[in-house]
Amino acid sequence: MKLRFLSAILIFISAYSPLSIIFLLQDLDLDAMKIKHPGVVLTVLGASAVSCLVIWLAVRFLKVSSPPVVIKRVSNRSGELINYSIPYMISFFVLDLGNLNSLLSFGFFMCVMFWLTLKTHNIFINPILATMGYNLYDVVYEKDGEEYEDFFLIYGGRPRVSDRCRIAEVSENLYLVTDRDPEV
Numbered sequence: 001m002k003l004r005f006l007s008a009i010l011i012f013i014s015a016y017s018p019l020s021i022i023f024l025l026q027d028l029d030l031d032a033m034k035i036k037h038p039g040v041v042l043t044v045l046g047a048s049a050v051s052c053l054v055i056w057l058a059v060r061f062l063k064v065s066s067p068p069v070v071i072k073r074v075s076n077r078s079g080e081l082i083n084y085s086i087p088y089m090i091s092f093f094v095l096d097l098g099n100l101n102s103l104l105s106f107g108f109f110m111c112v113m114f115w116l117t118l119k120t121h122n123i124f125i126n127p128i129l130a131t132m133g134y135n136l137y138d139v140v141y142e143k144d145g146e147e148y149e150d151f152f153l154i155y156g157g158r159p160r161v162s163d164r165c166r167i168a169e170v171s172e173n174l175y176l177v178t179d180r181d182p183e184v
Contacts, residue, residue, distance in 0.1 A: 015126040017048035068164040073140040
């Protein structure tokens with residue numbers, strides 16, 4: 001099952017939702033106490049809020065009753081969050097939200113970032129998911145007597161070897177752990 005394009009966009013937008021707050025703070029006219037470019041800022045803030053809410057609801061309420069898998073080996077991928085810092089650094093340079101060329105350039109840059117994170121399967125290395133307590137791991141596991149290696153999005157601490165868990169497929173090679181140490 002491939003990650004649907006709309007879902008990928010929502011996940012990507014949620015990952016950069018703190019950037020919308022930076023835009024708001026940079027665009028705020030403190031003397032007049034008003035937003036200089038409310039159309040742009042409020043649209044970005046709204047899209048960020050909606051994407052975070054949808055992602056939170058999706059990971060919170062996804063339930064399955066698949067047979068448990070047994071973890072054989074685990075390595076952490078959440079340390080790659082530093083890759084998300086580049087657009088934040090760009091926002092501190094000259095990005096005029098009232099200049100169409102600046103907005104188009106930044107929009108193009110973010111489209112390239114989206115495409116790269118989607119193609120490299122790094123879309124789930126997401127600071128918002130990490131803030132909600134989810135971590136991404138590269139996991140070797142046993143299912144139905146066969147060994148597989150995929151990425152697991154897991155709420156809470158690092159799983160241990162021999163842990164059992166139930167998983168739900170989110171996309172090709174990515175699973176959400178829905179139940180840790182389940183009763184069979």
